[in-house]
Amino acid sequence: MRILLVGAGGFIGRHLHAALRAAGHRVLASARRPDPAAPGEWCRLDLAELARDPNAFPWPAGIELVINAAGLLSTDRDRLRQVQQLGACALFDLAAAHGARVLQISALGAEEGADTDFLASKAAAERHLLGLGIPAVVLRPSLVLGPGAASSTWLQRLSPWPWVPLLDNRARLQPLHIDDLCSAVLALQQNWPPHPCSLALVGPEALTQGQLLDRLRAAQGWGPGRYRTLPRPLAALGALLGERLGWRALNRQTLRLARRDNLASAEPLAAVCGYRCLPIAMRLHDWPRPAESVGLALQPLLLALLVVVWLGTALVCLGPGFDWGLRILAEAGITGWPARLAVIAGSLFDGLLGAGLLLPRWRRRALQAQILLILAYSALITWLLPHYWFDPFQGVGKNLVLLPVCLWLSWLQPASERSRS
Template sequence: MNILLVGASGFVGRHLLNALAANGHQIIATSRRCGSVSVPGVAWQTLDLGLLADNPEHFQWPENTELLINAAGLLSVSSDELDRVQSRGTCALFDLAAKHGARVLQISALGAGEQPDIPFLETKAVADQYLLGLGSPVVILRPSLLLGAGGASSGWLSRLSPLPLIALLDLNAQSQPLHIDDFVGAVLALLRSWPTQPMVLPVVGPQPMTLPQVIDQLRDAQGWAPARYMKVSAPLAGVGVLLGDQFGWRALNKQSLKMAGRDNLGDPEPLASICGYRALPLASRLIGWPQAGQSVTLALRPIFLAVMILIWLGTAAVCLGPGYEWGLRIMSEAGITGGLARLAVISGALLDGVLGLGLLATRWRRLALRTQLGLMLGYTAFITVVLPHYWFDPYAAVAKNLVLIVVTLWLLWTEPRK
């Protein structure tokens, strides 16, 4: 079958792309950045649904396309952006499919149409309703929480899983999570048994679970005992939501707070009756992911990064404040006095501060880490030659540089490459 797969570089799209190609389908894949996932025999085109919303000529429909699969989605705190991409842009895409007589498989979200106060779900619902009104042969899948390697939600849960005490926004709301392999299996089964009438089908796991139960299953798969859980207090959650909405945090914002406190359940029987597919219990799918080493890395990175930021910014503040005279005394021990000593202390403190701020910005982080490595090695070499007695400090102030160098190397090596 000739398939146009939109959103092929996303979590769901990547898994569908590999499975569809392996099953012999001819795929034209799209993403905002063309060819971001390399799969032999797959042709790539650039498609930005945000641009398509305002310009229907933005995308040239591929000839002989029999089926459109829309796996595109947007995690955003901006209602306008969600409307442009998930509503208007997606509806424009559906118009193109209807114009060319193609079937449509829309990947929506469980809860769409039932929670109008959540822009992510409401914009999905608007596109779903528009598609149903076109009279085309369509299937709308509304999956529950999808878990597996490479997913944004999966990454957050994997990051939380090593912690012995885990703070969550809610401890009681239930969902029916399923592994991404089961979702892909459901799609393949539908392609073999396409319904004769337009359908809206929930795709859910067989077991309703709270988020602590989900995380405990992830912990068990990694060889850890169940964790302890606590609910984030309302005032603290409120502060986090305000910051999340301001800075565009995907994991903590007004939408995520609302969704975290609500059950999100569905019936697996309609899907099974159409194509015979049933998702397996989540625990039976947790093979190869998550992995303890990767989860620990995810958990430790933000902690180490926060500590390093505090160290560099704190050093700058101390050297310009209460430690200024101490810094001058150290310079004096090295034979540097007067204006040159003051310049050395002040410029060193300012450089420390700039490097601490550099860790906050993703685009500058790798450069900041490399510069910090060079600076620490330089400081250590200078002290070793000029002030060697500092190596015998009972508090091991210089020796602790070695630990910071190792942590900085680890952060540099594990920093994601864009």
């Protein structure tokens, strides 16, 4: 079958692309910015542009099925409306005009009266699609887990900690693995329903967030954790901060979703195509991996500590430690205004490096500069003040521990951040 897969660069789209090609389908994958190195046939399609101009996308010949896996985890109402509602509706109109079937990957809870912008925009697109009178299916998955998903990365980062504060630990959801979603899509292709419909795609277990984390911990060889619900004011503050910082997994929208049940019956989907999701524990073989989870857990902690070290050094050297810095330079034969200038300049540079860690755009460069500065400081101390290596508190020697930390953190910076830097 000739398939147009929209949103093939996202989490669900990437996995669907691989599954459809492995099943022998001829897939034309689309993305806003296609990767030239990605396998298969690709084209450019931006749903926001399509919303503004329905003629912006030349319809490919021979498309029999359109799968829309595009979506945004965003709190930008206008952006969500452009992509998930208006752009999706324009795509559905094009599919209808060219006689193609449509499979829309929506979300559980995208119903009339949805109280979040994410779900409301999905629901509006669903209504439009089902009202076109063409062969169409709306698939509403619950939380989909797997490598590469923003929510999965957040849970993976929490999983190593034996004690975890949660936004809520009473609401239940029915998580499923990305492999189950791909299998359900393939099953629907083979058993397409006779009438347009919406179908829930859910796992067989209703789990709280704590129970889900325990499944992830067990898959990595760890025992059950201990969970406490954050006080509502603190959770609201964290969600507001996450929204300001652009966190996809923690904002006011995800906080609202985390505090209510997200459940549905698996029977309608099974009746249509015979597919049922496996319990999530049965899918956790290659993911998550303990070493990767520990790395994700430690990364923000180490970054925070480095910020404290560099900014703290700057404040101390400009404040109560200023005379101490002058005495150290005097031991190396540097006195007077050159010494004062050196202490002030060094302090400001330390502060600049600490501030650079707070900005993703400059983080990798700041880490590289820290490595060079530590090496330079160590070399100068060895040459001019070698007796500091024999300090009982090992103030200089401890700096060497920062070298592999800075190097490791620089390696962990995402490729997108590296390219922007």
